[in-house]
Amino acid sequence: MTTSPFDPQSELNENVRSRFYIRGDWVLPNSTGTVSIVSPTTEQPFLSVPLANHRDVDAAVLAARKAFDTGPWPRMSAEERSVYLRRMSTAIASRLPLLSRLWTAEVGAPLWFANMFTPTATAMLDYYAELSTSFAFEERRSTRGGHARIVRQPVGVTGLIAPWNAQLPILAYKLGAALAAGCTVVVKAPPETPLDALVVAECAHEAGLPPGVLNVITADADCGAYLVAKSEVDKISFTGSTATGKIIAKSCAERTARVTLELGGKSAAIVLEDAGLESTLAALAPFTMPFSGQICFAQTRILVPRSREREFVEAYSAAIAALKVGDPWEATTQIGPLANRRQFERVLRYIDVGLSDGAQITTGGTAGDHRDVGFFIEPTVFSGVTPAMTIAREEIFGPVVAVMAYDDVNQAIAIANDTDFGLSGSVFTNDVERGYDVARRIRAGNVSVNGLEMSPNVPFGGFKQSGIGREGGPEGLSAFLEDQAIYMPSELQSAKQV
Incomplete structure (x- = not known):
């Protein structure tokens, strides 16, 4: 049995292990409920933490409401808030090794993956700290009677709900923009x-964030629904499943609350006829099943010309089969376990469905990494997949990729767009301008040519059932603002009043 090198008792502050962060202080929960964090590598619990009840939610929302209505945060200048964001970023940067280890301990992200993506948190805070100093929070427009001042006000109290698979990077997207806008959270x-x-809350406390600006609780779906429905919360920003997103959208619609949703994906990578095999595989393979496929933007459908189908399937399957599956704490491991038993059983069911529908497995397809414990599934590639098959239509959220053949580029685009989702996509070609033309026709919020990239200054979000709104970039900041128009008289009219 693998023993995790992570020791919560020595590496985490007692406050992080046993309390919530509310009103700028570490407070004991009102609830007696707890939840055990289970290692996906050993299947053994390694820490029990408090779970909030409705009273804890009420306390956190009340603190945020008071901080917004009467506290200094919304009334500070953007430059003043940016100082706090930079302090938070510095505090998080000092804890990046710890945060990487948390990602591996909690959900089995391989160390190389965690180390690569935890710095996203500091990059997002730094970006919004810088953007807020130049963003047009106020502008003037001429009118017939004088001018109007367009003031972009913080939306208010915001509820931020990030998913289990990438808690830190996704939370940073939301938190950086919300705080820069002047919202409380x-x-x-x-x-x-x-x-x-909770570690981020520790960093906010170290940075001196005013009381009530950031409040953190751990809660299940019931308390999450309670938070979403509270009238004192002006906006919800949610990342997670499409099914849950629809429930949240309905709850917010009932009280006309603002909402941003970043939901599921079934992204397609289109390999054009002229794409070089070696360069395409080098760029594509890491993004088809990163973190065992438990990333919303994973390129889980690969569309290849029928004339090159056999060549591509053989080469891609060999590349995937060569990935090392194993202990996520080992530096050479490329594919770790699924995050939990629920995900593990879900992915195995989809593999069975793919076989039942007539697709063929070219590599993988079974559980385990030659050990008796852990939620491991071999990276799995299906060929002979048609657009109507379940594995081509539903988000599996595991290390499973479907390779599909097309006859011409118009058919490839039609297949790529034949989905309820529209989060991500990619195009591979030797002609990048042609790749751009194809990318323009893909109904997805983020499409890359010859690779896959995410940047703090670029909006991220989806078309169709992949969500509403955008995170990242100026668009992400605008999502936490309300536009207010104040009409002002002309100078001549003002003079007449004197």
């Missing part, structure tokens, strides 16, 4: 990965 951390947000 309640973070609902998921029971599967509660520790990341």
Whole structure:
């Protein structure tokens, strides 16, 4: 049995292990409920933490409401708030090794993956700290009677709900923009990965954030629904499943609350006829099943010319089969376990469905990494997949990729767009301008040519059932603002009043 090198008792502050962060202080929960964090590598619990009840949610929302209505945060200048963001970023940067280890301990992200993506948190805070100093929070427009001042006000109290799979980076997207806008925040951390947000709260406290600006609780779906429905919360920003997103959208619509949703994906990579095999595989393979496929933007459908189908399937399957599956704490491991038993059983069911529908497995397809414990599934590639098959239509959220053949580029685009989702996509070609033309026709919020990239200054979000609104870039900041128009008289009219 693998023993995790992570020791929560020595590496985490007692406050992080046993309390919530509310009103700028570490407070004991009102609830007696707890949740055990289970290692996906050993299947053994390694820490028990408090789980909020409705009274804890009420306390966090009340603190955020008071901080917004009467506190200094919304009334500070953007430059003043940016100082706090930079301080938070510095505090998080000092804890990046810890936060990487948390990602591996809680959900089995391989160390190389965690180390690569935890710095996203500091990059997002730094970006919004810088953007807020130049963003047009106020502008003037001429009118017939004088001019109007367009003031972009913070939306108010915001509930931030990030998923278990990438808690820290996704929370940073939301938190950086919300704080830069002048909002106050309640973070609902998921029971599967509660520790990341609490460490961020520790960083906010170190940075001197005013009391009530950031509040963090760990809560289940019931308390999450309670938070979403509270009239004192002006906006919800949610990342997670499409099914849950629809429930949240309905709840927000009933009280006309603002909402941003970043939901599921079934992204397609289109390999054009002229694409070089070696360069395409080098760029594509890491993004088809990163973190065992438990990333919303994973390129889980690969569309290849029928004339090159056999060549591509053989080469891609060999590349995937060569990935090392094993202990995520080992530096050479490329594919770790699924995050939990629920995900493990879900992915195995989809593999069975793919076989039942007539697709063929070219590599993988079974559980385990030659050990008797852990939620491991071999990276799996299906060929002979048609657009109507379940594995081509539903988000599996595991290390499973479907290769599909097309006859011409118009058919490839039609297949790529034949989905309820529209989050991500990619195009591979030797002619990048042709790749751009194809990318323009893909109905997805983020499409890359010859690779896959995400940047803090670029909006991220989806078309169709992949969500509403955008995170990242100026667009992400605007999502936490309300536009107010104040009409002002002309100078001549003002003079007449004197």
